[in-house]
Amino acid sequence: MRSLSIAATGMLAQQLNVEVLSNNIANMNTTGFKRSRAEFQDLLYQTQRRVGSTSSDSGTVVPAGVQVGLGVKTAAVYMVAEQGNLESTENTFDLAIQGEGWFKIKLPDNSTAYTRSGSFQIGPDGEIVTADGYTVDPGINIPAGAIDVTINPTGEVLVKIAGQVTDTNAGQITLSKFPNSAGVQAVGDNLFRETPASGNPSDGTPGSDGYGTLLQGFLETSNVNTVAAITNLIRAQRAYEMNSKVIQTSDEMLNTLNRMR
Numbered sequence: 001m002r003s004l005s006i007a008a009t010g011m012l013a014q015q016l017n018v019e020v021l022s023n024n025i026a027n028m029n030t031t032g033f034k035r036s037r038a039e040f041q042d043l044l045y046q047t048q049r050r051v052g053s054t055s056s057d058s059g060t061v062v063p064a065g066v067q068v069g070l071g072v073k074t075a076a077v078y079m080v081a082e083q084g085n086l087e088s089t090e091n092t093f094d095l096a097i098q099g100e101g102w103f104k105i106k107l108p109d110n111s112t113a114y115t116r117s118g119s120f121q122i123g124p125d126g127e128i129v130t131a132d133g134y135t136v137d138p139g140i141n142i143p144a145g146a147i148d149v150t151i152n153p154t155g156e157v158l159v160k161i162a163g164q165v166t167d168t169n170a171g172q173i174t175l176s177k178f179p180n181s182a183g184v185q186a187v188g189d190n191l192f193r194e195t196p197a198s199g200n201p202s203d204g205t206p207g208s209d210g211y212g213t214l215l216q217g218f219l220e221t222s223n224v225n226t227v228a229a230i231t232n233l234i235r236a237q238r239a240y241e242m243n244s245k246v247i248q249t250s251d252e253m254l255n256t257l258n259r260m261r
Contacts, residue, residue, distance in 0.1 A: 002046075002068065003250040009071030010243035013040055017236040020077055024224045025233070032117030032190055033222035034079045035229075043070040081181040084116075084223040086215060092149050093120040093128060096220045099212020101175030104137040104203070105130060105191060112137060113191040114176055114184065114201070116220055128157075132189060140171035153213040155206040175211050176201040 020038045027033040051065035086096050095118030097103070102114035113134075120136060123129040126144060128136045140157050142149060148160040155173035178184060183197030194201060204211045 001250050001254060002070065003246055006069070006071040007243045007246035007250070009043065009073065010246070011240055013038075013072045013074060014236050014240040014243065016074055016077075018233065018240070021229055021233045021236060025226075025229050028222050028224040028226060028229070030117075030190070030222050031119050032084065032115060032220050033224065034081055034084075034116065035222070035224045036077050036079055038074060039076045039078065040072050041075040043073050045069050078182045079184070079186070080223065082223045084220045086218045087221050088218055090217050092217065093122065093151075094118055094217055094219050095120060095151060095173075096215045096218040097175065097206075097212045098215055100177055100210060101204075101206065101212045102177070102192070102201075104174065104176050106135045106137040106139070107191075108134070111193075113187065113193055115190050115192065117190040118214075119219055136173070138171065138174065140173065142170060143168070151214060151216045153207055153215065155214055173206065173214065174203050175206055176203050177210060 017038045017040075020036050024035040027035075045067040047065060047067050049062065049066035051062065051067070053062050053065065054060060055062050083099070086098070095103075097116060097118065102116060103118060105113045105115055107113055115130070117130075119131055120128050121131065122142055123133060123135070126141045128140050128142065130136070142157075143159060143161060145161050146159045147162050149170075150158040150160075150167065151173065152158065155175070157170040157173065158167040159170045160167050178194070178201050179199035180197060183195055183199065184192040185195045185198075186192055207213045
């Protein structure tokens with residue numbers, strides 16, 4: 001019976017759906033996290049009577065054929081790049097992006113990664129780094145004698161040095177944009193990489209055309225909607241149960257057939 005394998009594909013699809021939802025819920029407090037969504041497609045169809053075929057020598061056409069679907073498959077698990085809420089931390093080097101853009105991060109192998117998490121700190125050499133010690137690109141060095149650091153909405157890092165009246169410009173934070181943000185590859189640690197699907201990133205100044213602005217002393221929270229996530233989890237669970245019910249019903253039908261004499 002085809003219903004056994006069809007329902008099995010439905011159970012596998014809902015299992016993956018629950019796994020995606022559980023990862024979203026697990027990261028509901030992860031800074032800069034972007035929730036994922038599973039997308040499904042129907043499988044091939046077995047045609048028992050072709051639509052539009054002729055049913056007589058006079059050329060009469062069949063208005064509706066007979067096609068039996070074979071189940072469901074996973075088409076994609078894509079990232080929803082929706083803006084998260086902004087949370088005040090009052091930490092000098094915490095930065096939140098309001099709008100489009102990604103921070104550029106230089107990894108130890110000199111490759112570039114991207115993140116929406118602006119939880120930055122000062123490294124031993126005075127550079128602005130991530131929690132793992134990776135340098136924010138372009139590298140910006142804070143002088144040892146700095147008594148205050150201001151990062152304005154356009155990304156200028158202004159340092160106040162003891163004994164000086166005017167602030168010193170220590171560097172410029174830039175942002176990157178992708179033609180398709182959903183196409184970036186997640187590599188963990190709040191980092192993403194460029195892929196052929198994301199397109200080539202373009203760099204720009206915060207606040208310029210198409211780029212978001214920076215907000216010092218704030219962090220972007222996860223964009224997971226707790227109520228929606230729990231609701232979708234319940235729906236996935238019920239769909240899994242219904243598919244298992246189909247398998248149970250098909251088994252009972254086969255059992256009935258087996259008992260016939």
